[in-house]
Amino acid sequence: MEWLRGETIGFGTFSTVSLAKNTRDSGESPALMAVKSADSYGVVSIKNEKSVLDSLGDCPEIVRCYGEDLTVENGEEIHNLLLEYASRGSVVTQLKKLGGEGLPEYDVRRHTGSVLRGLRHIHANGFAHCDIKLGNILLFSDGAVKIADFGLARRVDGVLTASKKGVEIRGTPLYMAPESVNENEYGSAADVWALGCAVVEMFSGKTAWSVKEGSHFMSLLIRIGVGDELPKIPELLSEEGKDFLSKCFVKDPKKRWTAEMLLKHSFVAVDCEDDHRRDEVAVSVQVKEVEEVTTSPRGPFEFSDWESFSSDSHTALDFPVERLGSLVSESIPDWSVTENWVNVR
Ligand SMILES: Nc1ncnc2c1ncn2[C@@H]1O[C@H](COP(=O)(O)OP(=O)(O)OP(=O)(O)O)[C@@H](O)[C@H]1O
Numbered sequence: 209m210e211w212l213r214g215e216t217i218g219f220g221t222f223s224t225v226s227l228a229k230n231t232r233d234s235g236e237s238p239a240l241m242a243v244k245s246a247d248s249y250g251v252v253s254i255k256n257e258k259s260v261l262d263s264l265g266d267c268p269e270i271v272r273c274y275g276e277d278l279t280v281e282n283g284e285e286i287h288n289l290l291l292e293y294a295s296r297g298s299v300v301t302q303l304k305k306l307g308g309e310g311l312p313e314y315d316v317r318r319h320t321g322s323v324l325r326g327l328r329h330i331h332a333n334g335f336a337h338c339d340i341k342l343g344n345i346l347l348f349s350d351g352a353v354k355i356a357d358f359g360l361a362r363r364v365d366g367v368l369t370a371s372k373k374g375v376e377i378r379g380t381p382l383y384m385a386p387e388s389v390n391e392n393e394y395g396s397a398a399d400v401w402a403l404g405c406a407v408v409e410m411f412s413g414k415t416a417w418s419v420k421e422g423s424h425f426m427s428l429l430i431r432i433g434v435g436d437e438l439p440k441i442p443e444l445l446s447e448e449g450k451d452f453l454s455k456c457f458v459k460d461p462k463k464r465w466t467a468e469m470l471l472k473h474s475f476v477a478v479d480c481e482d483d484h485r486r487d488e489v490a491v492s493v494q495v496k497e498v499e500e501v502t503t504s505p506r507g508p509f510e511f512s513d514w515e516s517f518s519s520d521s522h523t524a525l526d527f528p529v530e531r532l533g534s535l536v537s538e539s540i541p542d543w544s545v546t547e548n549w550v551n552v553r
Pocket residue numbers: 217218219220221222223224225242244271291292293294295297298339343344346356357551
């Protein structure tokens with residue numbers, strides 16, 4: 209494929225995303241694409257994303273990849289991933305336009321339904337996304353909503369044993385699930401917890417955990433991992449929405465609802481009615497016993513092959529407080545805005 213780099217759309221931790229114009233229309237890729245580019249520091253993430261997207265195949269709720277390309281720019285090798293272009297940006301872009309207000313509940317329901325269908329596909333194929341957040345939910349001109357950024361995604365089929373070594377932070381701390389904080393477990397259930405955090409933020413315009421400006425991120429991790437506190441469910445959300453979130457915010461990952469189960473919840477039924485999607489018509493909010501539903505993976509899985517980019521402690525720490533104590537960092541993030549979070553990988 210031949211293409212030309214256009215204006216920059218945004219920056220990730222290890223990559224830059226720009227517009228890409230297809231200069232030789234082969235019919236297989238559109239005239240306009242997004243290109244995610246990284247130098248040698250970001251190549252691992254780009255290669256991982258390509259490999260996961262290839263394994264996942266086509267899904268209407270997952271951003272499409274048209275291929276990869278190696279270029280030399282200013283004497284430096286650049287790794288490029290050509291992706292479907294989301295002309296309406298991410299949900300973060302959408303929220304910014306509302307100046308701190310959340311989205312109408314109707315939109316939140318539609319977006320949530322789309323993300324759930326994407327997650328169901330990811331989980332059914334034995335992967336976890338590991339970085340579900342508003343910046344990774346992309347909006348397209350035809351109304352489609354898709355999951356992007358598979359740089360941290362991992363294969364999770366395998367044994368259910370968790371690493372006890374140190375603490376691995378993957379993704380954004382505000383979206384971390386209790387089992388990720390306590391046991392380094394990053395499985396499909398952690399994606400569901402993160403989706404719950406995303407739903408709160410979409411609806412309220414505020415992060416699911418309120419944190420004081422200037423506070424250390426370890427105090428947040430202690431709140432997530434230790435004790436009974438849960439993210440605050442917005443009061444103005446409908447009863448259906450509150451019930452939906454109560455199924456996402458279950459501390460025990462084995463008791464948390466799976467993407468497959470949540471797709472049957474009436475909170476996301478709006479998509480089925482309006483778009484005549486292939487999903488079954490949602491049933492009312494009936495609390496099915498979790499044990500009865502076994503379709504998609506919901507338990508935590510160890511990433512046995514994961515090499516963390518984060519500052520790991522290699523001492524075995526068995527208790528959450530001890531484990532969290534190993535996370536002492538000099539950096540104090542600005543807690544008030546999610547985009548200022550530094551991803552520690
Ligand atoms: N296919 C795409 N179409 C349009 N915009 C995109 C596309 N992919 C990414 N972007 C935008 O580019 C920016 C950078 O995206 P990228 O996925 O590299 O990083 P990120 O998710 O913002 O951050 P991080 O890498 O730290 O998780 C984001 O603002 C995102 O919304």
